[in-house]
Amino acid sequence: MENILEVNDLHVSFKTHRGEVKAVRGVNLTLKKGEALAIVGESGSGKSVTTKAIMGLLPKPAGRVKSGEVLFNERDLTKLSDKQMQKLRGSEISMIFQDPMTSLNPTMTIGKQIMEGIRRHQNLSKADAKKRAIELLELVGIPNPEERVKQYPHQFSGGMRQRVVIAIALACNPKVLIADEPTTALDVTIQAQILDLMKDLQKKTNTSIVLITHDLGVVANMAQRVAVMYGGKVIETGTVDEIFYEPKHPYTWGLLSSMPRVDSKNSELLAIPGTPPDLSNPPKGCPFAARCPHAMKVCTEFMPDYSDVSDTHKTACWLQDERSPKVEPPETIQVGGDR
């Protein structure tokens, strides 16, 4: 499968009153056509900043891409002008935000908000754009679309608003859809509806999805591949099965073990001690070393290189080095996927 989006050695920094915060420190990602890639990590891991850099939505002038490239259709997005990016955003790459309450304009009808993107990027008449808006509302499962296009966001529930946001994102048949915590603000039963809708739409439109989330359940449900981020770096990447059933990085182990499962009867959760590193003064070595139960001397001094576990599975951990002691993952990891 060909790569539709490639992020190579991306570095993003923010200027703050405390000095430079290195939020993203050398991230590599690839997104293949038609697949859903999940980026998981905790707050401050750099997952949102990475996608904002892809979209050219970093807050200016505080945040900037220091080095690296974002290749989309053989063009480096970090080199494009604001005007060129505007043409791309919404038509080729579009985004779904976390909070449907704030990502819609309360003073505009839903119809107008959907038509805005269509009219801007596609040469459609007003009447045709309206027709398309109604089609889109129908596509995302909103009943009475003819009536609903005339209504304002406050007349919609949270789940319905998120459907509208998805309709806007899909309005121009984008090739890449970036969904930043698309279901975090929703209740579980509504979350199930939206995840179903997104999977269904992905099948119908063959859009590639980058899904940002901290919920590993959502990852297991939606994604084909996963990148785990920590301290501004991707520390492990692989297919969902590799990440859930053959994880190699102690942080991934910790993440998987600290979530309780509905169908398990364990008495204590395996918590990861400590807190994530301060990226205004990032650690010299592996960012997880300070919290890692298997940390060695080398971990605090040098950042490990990526080692290949398989063709699709990579991790950056000194435990993969042949000179390191052999460490088994905790029992909470279901090696091989057996239950």
Added chain:
Amino acid sequence: MANTVEQEKLIEVKNLKKHFKVGGKATLKAVDDVSFHIYKGETFGLVGESGCGKSTTGRTLIRLYDATDGEVLFDGENVHGKKSSKELKALNRKMQMIFQDPYASLNPRMTVEDIIAEGIDIHNLASNKQERRQKVIELLETVGLNSEHATRYAHEFSGGQRQRIGIARALAVDPDFIIADEPISALDVSIQAQVVNLMQKLQKERGLTYLFIAHDLSMVKHISDRVGVMYLGKMAEVAGSDELYDNPLHPYTQALLSAIPVPDPNYERSRERIILEGDVPSPVNPPSGCRFRTRCPLATEVCANVVPRWTEAEKDHWVACHIYDDEYKHDFK
């Protein structure tokens, strides 16, 4: 844990109602005729989606809201009865609360020592400054912080640490009962586990009783001995936590459990979901009869006409659904 402790009721909630007036004549029935009890030393989990009344129930239990009707008994004493300020103070000391947002629930202009010692001061639990400080340091150490944190301000701490301060504050007056309203939902996954483990450790050491309110069903299952499921101001089902998850009776509980994404790709690929249609109706104008009937895949005519009775369908497993009511169960296939 439920089997080892004596089944003595610490909290008894009887037909509790909390209605709010909203603009004009409309009333929002946030909690409408809810009854349950909490045994001494157990953790009772309360789950439901936003707007189901779980937080209002918690706040009414501790008299942050005055109940519209019904009563709450704490160790046999009516929480909402007429009380002198002295009696109220004595009661407040036994019940404490941990809040959801660790950023909003700590006063940014107070030092950690003053935040934690506020209850100690109000209830005169320390005779001098030294004793007060000693108590604060002990509490900080109990929750995994240390003495040097006492002189700092809330903004100097991370979310997880702030929630630890909130827990220390609740523990300062040596309560019997703690209401934790979504104590971990603002925290990252790895930090959530730390806080939950701490709460369980403290429960063991101090024999605390918890009401744990959350929307994260897997965490509620993990920490609770018994769980109550609420929907639109009503209790839908109450059972032991393993029993509830292994054998959910109410169609709403069944849908809720099937909606949780499980971090296991193989399982996710093969599972069948019950996807509920539509949204939760407005609590200002709830559906007649059973409130879940507008989204219930099994609803029949009787559900629109009759409010379901609170029935013990199996031992210690209570449910409000006509399917389990001898009088109506023949209406369902």
